[in-house]
Amino acid sequence: MELSLWARTSGTWINVATVLLGTGLGLWLRHRLPQQMRQIITQAVGLLTLVIGFAMTNSFSEVEAGPIDGIILGLVALVTGGLLGEWIQIEKRLITMGDMLKQQFKGEGRFTEGFVAASLLFCIGPMTVLGSLNNGLIGDNTLLTLKATMDCFAAIALTGTYGIGVGFSALTVLLVQ
Template sequence: MPIGIIVNSIVIILGGIIGGLLGHLATERIKYELNGVFGICAIAMGIPSITQMANMPAVILAVVVGTTLGLVFHFGQQIEKVAALMQRPIGKIFPHENLAISHDEFINSLVTAIVLFCASGTGIYGSLTAGMTGDHTILIAKSVLDFFTAVIFASNLGYVVSVIALPQFVIFFSLFLFASIIFPMTTPEMILDFKACGGFLMLATGFRMSKIRMFPTADMIPAMILVMPISWVWLTYVLPFLQ
């Protein structure tokens, strides 16, 4: 049973509802400062994963090629369209929901939240681990940060943050189901490189949340798909040739 995934989705729903209900009570300074703090937390979560990478050239290549493909095929724009579609039913349910940010800032923040909740290396790796070993501790630990992050995002974006739990559950549950197929095809080095690639996404997301640099995090998502095959090619063919 995907306990960790269920818990993670529930806390995002609850965080989104609480943030939507009580967000107006928090001052703009509190929202701004806490958003920066959670950005630093995301950065801190990404750094340990990056430092454990087994094959730096493979991970760097995956990030560069994956981001390039995302930019060429406008992957980020597709995510933005999804973000806009997610807001429509919420706008009908809560027609009087007033948001104190512009439409562009709303979409940028919502895309950041989608990437943070749905495409983090911690969440993807935690889902695979839960499906293969039954260990849900990684996802449970992620849920603690996700709850408070959802509250802060919802205080600015409204109840739409709760809807992110739906695509997140689909993605994580799919990984949970396919874990028994994916894991046997990997090596410890490939797993470390995969987590490192997720660390880069977490780092970029943290910079976006802290408004330090608006990295194209949505366009970086294809790197998560490429990193394991590239790591395998590096380990199997390139590294033996260099030794």
């Protein structure tokens, strides 16, 4: 069965839309939402991330790759991913891209910080990788939709602190996923 373009990419488009929605709400609520409330949003998203992480990690115990245990395989994947990210200088490239966007769109203040922080938060992690694979290969956007909801709330909180640069991370989400 061949999947339509929408079936293969719907999770990404939903995620891009929720990042933009969260940024819009964050800009609208910016001066109405106290720092403590933004912190509560961030803590709630962080707690949910931990719960999902533990649930996903639990599946490592079921994996066997020959003599290698799933937990060790997970550790190797994390270390390899971290080293590769450092080697190809992901953060430096995002900062450069953020500075370019800031100049192009006459962004002010903490534009680049917001762009980089949101891009890293929204694009680095197993939900991004596994969700994109599930969506692209079998048309299941469940994981990306869950991630999109979390990203929307995170965008509200981040926009209150960093401003419009957070919204431009939707470009990174689109490219990565």
